[in-house]
Amino acid sequence: MSKFYVSPITGKPLKKKGNWYISDSGSESFPIINSIPRFCSKSNYSESFGYQWNKFDITQLDSINKINLSEKRFYQSTNWDPKLISKENVLEVGSGAGRFTEVFLKTTKGTLHSIDYSNAVEANFKNNNKFNERLKLSQASIYEMPFLDNTFDKVFCLGVIQHTPSFEKSIESLIKKAKIGGEIVIDFYPIKGWYTKIHSKYILRPLTKKLTHKLLYKLISSNINWMIKLFDFLCLINLKILTRFIPIADLSIFPENLTSSQRKKWAIMDTFDMFSPEFDNPMRIDKVKKLFTKFCCEVTFAGYVKNNPNAFGAVIRAIKSY
Ligand SMILES: C[S@@+](CC[C@H](N)C(=O)[O-])C[C@H]1O[C@@H](n2cnc3c(N)ncnc32)[C@H](O)[C@@H]1O
Incomplete structure (x- = not known):
């Protein structure tokens, strides 16, 4: 287990002194704010996610919704055994409000290192701090993680x-932190065909991502009712194909047992998630598979996994070979 953080810049070990992590020479220091070590600048491209996950901090938690949607996605994507991962060094990258953090901590006895680049870490801390010593949460970027290379048995x-700005660099960074023989699992937005980007998201996002988060949120929440009605109507008359032109998230992949107010909340959240991010780069599964091979991994699975009765995720599982 990596007991101590290292500087994400120089790799030098850091020691905790009061509300700081400091290098031996004292030349590098990283603050602990609200009990969370911070290894990146407060202001960065992922701020929309900080806004989103602090506003919708509990919306997608299995424990709140009394469903096991995130648990299913976690285990179906990773194919991991909760008993085995209880004994391993596991790293989560990009935890958001912590729905998968919760799954890991609830279904295993293990310790989890988890990072996110945005201040969504505050929401995750609030949601999962009850697991206390088993959660090692920090704010950091996938490109500058506060861990030594070759540290983790599993990375998800x-x-x-x-x-993220570069699919390739992100994959390389994840692989670096896994041990030789360790496993990396990702899921991501796939390019399914020429039609993938003919979608309101890709048409409007260049504009909507420039709006202030507050204004975008207001625009979405004040238009959500008619958009839901139109979406449902098009599905009812077998014209689901046209729903891609309504500026709303795909409601057909939501769990069916949500109440109408939960469904509305999820719709606002996922629509904000669709229009606010700085980057949204879907990729072809075969291309992602090649990237893992390029960075010395053996790909054990590359394809679609059924996450819930209505949704499939594009998943890669890979073992670091050398
Ligand atoms: C769509 S959210 C997914 C969060 C969580 N995994 C979930 O599924 O609920 C994407 C997350 O990736 C984080 N992220 C984006 N760029 C990142 C980076 N360079 N390093 C670490 N996290 C990043 C964002 O802050 C955001 O919380």
């Missing part, structure tokens, strides 16, 4: 990589 990164 779900729903994140399409939102």
